[in-house]
Amino acid sequence: MTVEIGSIAPDVELVADNGEQTKLADYRGKYIVLYFYPKDMTPGCTTEACDFRDQHQSFADVNAVIIGVSPDPQEKHQKFKDKYDLPFKLLVDDEHKLAEAYGVWKLKKNFGKEYMGIERSTFIIDPEGNLIKEWRKVKVKDHVQEALEYIKEQQS
Template sequence: MTVGQKAPQFELLASNGEKVKLSDYQGKNVVLYFYPKDMTPGCTTQACDFRDQHENFEDLDAVILGVSPDPIERHEKFRDKHGLPFLLLVDEDHQVAEKYGVWKLKKNFGKEYMGIERSTFIIDKEGNLVKEWRKVRVKGHVEEALEYIQENLS
């Protein structure tokens, strides 16, 4: 998967209980962000940063979609606890994470395991992947994504 190509299509269950396809958002810019786990400090900060900038993304005709391997119940709890106004998508079998190349071998305190590498993808109104950030550092990232859309897609 490379910038400039069509973004890989998918269909996943969303935190509103409905199935969502990437193609549902044709005609809008999409901020597709992959994160490791609901309710963890970094993921909570990132989700709340997207929440706080949500209206600014909407003003640029951009939709935010968060993806993690968490089950629907955990997504619902996370969404409700933090008042998240965007959909969280369930990728329990990590098929979409694999399509986007973010399902990686990770190390933490000497343990190795497979998990999500925090990453964000910007998909334009025609469904093309136009920007990617991998190994995202949470601080300042949401503003960087917003700035990219303002300067390149608005």
Template sequence: MTVQTGAMAPDFSLPSVDGKQVKLSDFKGKNVVLYFYPKDMTPGCTTQACDFRDQHQSFEDVNAVVIGVSPDPVERHKKFIEKYDLPFLLLADTEHEAAEAYGVWKLKKNFGKEYMGIERSTFVIDKEGRIAKEWRGVRVKGHVEEALEFVRANA
């Protein structure tokens, strides 16, 4: 399945580190920056999370919520949040239901091995729950600033 700009964003319900189930629909009325990333504690994912952390107030200033999603379990997310002082939600998509709904669960290749995993991707979801912008196959450097500029221009 794949999503398209302008379409309603697929809703989901995933566990957060506080033990609660979080639904995308809980954030109606706010802009949501939903980013999918492969794995906690890896270099690229850590850089991306810290970039979102460093711009967190700027996203809040434009009525936007940042939510990170990976297949890691809640316990690993807790350690990641504590180690890097991350002020936004990380949700555990251990069964990759949300990743599949957004079309980011892909066949990947690394050092000649093939496996299924997350394609680093970001979606901006507007206040009505529609996908306003998508980035797939994201390169970390400069991406958070690009996402922030888009939200600022379209908030």
């Protein structure tokens, strides 16, 4: 299943890094930057998370919240947040429900091995809960700034 731009964003209740049950509907009235990443503490995922951290206030200034999603367990998310001082929620998608709803749980190949995993992707959801933008197969460099600029454009 793949979501479509203009449709209501799929919403699955998941546990956050702090143990709270969280769903996207909790953030109605704000833009949501929902980013899926493969694994805590890996180089690309750390760079992306730190880029979002460094722009966190800029996103808040345009009425946007950042939410990261990976299959890692709650304890690993909490360590990742603590180590890199991440000011946003990380959701535990260990059963891949949200990833599958967004079509980012994919067959991947690495060093000749095939396995299922997250395809790095970002989605922008508007304050009414509609999916308005997606980036799939994200390259980390400059991506966070691109997402921020997109939200700014929606408000001008």
